[in-house]
Amino acid sequence: MTKIAIVTGSTRPGRNNSGVAEWVLAQAQQRSDAEFELVDIADFNLPLLDEAYPAAYQNYTNDHTKAWSEKIAEFDGFVFVTAEYNHSVAPALANALSYLNAEFANKAAGIVGYGSAMGVRAVEHLRGILSELQVAHVQKTGMFSLFTDFENFSTFAPTELSAVTLAPVLDQLVPWTKALEAVRAEALVAA
Template sequence: MSTPKIAIIVGSTRPERFADTAVEWFHGIAATYDEAAFEVVDLRDYPLPFFDETAPVAAKPPEHEVAKKWEAKLAEFDGFVFSVAEYNHGMTAVLKNALDYAYQAWSRKPVAFLGYGGVGGARAVEQVRMVTSQLQMAPLSGGVAITMPEMMAVGKGEKQLSDYDYLNDAAKATLDDLLWWTKALKSAREAS
């Protein structure tokens, strides 16, 4: 079995997003793992229109050129981590749109979550879990939840995410679980 590839998808495109801080920290921890190759994939690099295909992509491949590039990029990966910002108790519109623009590339692959917001992005992560289940993904039950106090301290320059041992521990536990599922599902996909 070849080395699994895992994408860390930046799920917000706002100019002043916290996602950059969270993803850089998480990617730094992920880079210490030899069992997989990790790549940050930024939704800013895939300016998808609001979903306007003639049919769901589960039934027909997307026609929009950026959507074709998006699905081709996703097909390179064996597992995913989504950074999930919580806006008004929900996921970002750009993340939902990106989820809707692919199907085969998501199917039978695990996904973990790096949530942030008022309650660690928990409400938004739960919404993303429901959507990923429908996309035939394997959403992991654990994850990282960065709450508002940590975000505020980091935003003011008083702390770094790496200063919080419980966040470092959650990231490592998430990566351990994700790597197990990535290897298991990659092996199963290759065998079928």
């Protein structure tokens, strides 16, 4: 069965990100075309990138990197949940992505963004990072506003109008994820 990770994008205490990611997981688990699992980057305690070698070498020396690598390698695709920080992707997510390379390559991703401007700038910056990691990101995006989709700016309660943005992401992501399984198999044969 195709496995897709719902990846949190923040480690900040009191973060809104967990609520959004848990909601995305609950919605995704209503589908039968893939298995979905929540992967919380906070569980891996990744400090500011501290590996001596570039991620492409996969010459990991730290236990936290090895654990992160092992977890990400389990999945065929991803949904990244990102807040917008200073008109860009959340720093914890950018850091977590920087630790790895091959574990993401030739896999597919969808993005869910949120913020005062629905996370659009974070989503666009994240697309650039994912492209460099050879992650095929789908066109549709889940988008949520801090002003209308969070009670008191802290409890995630999406409006109907915003909630419907998730299904098209998953509808694109699942077939792309399955298609890229053949690409990864071809790459193994060539290696």
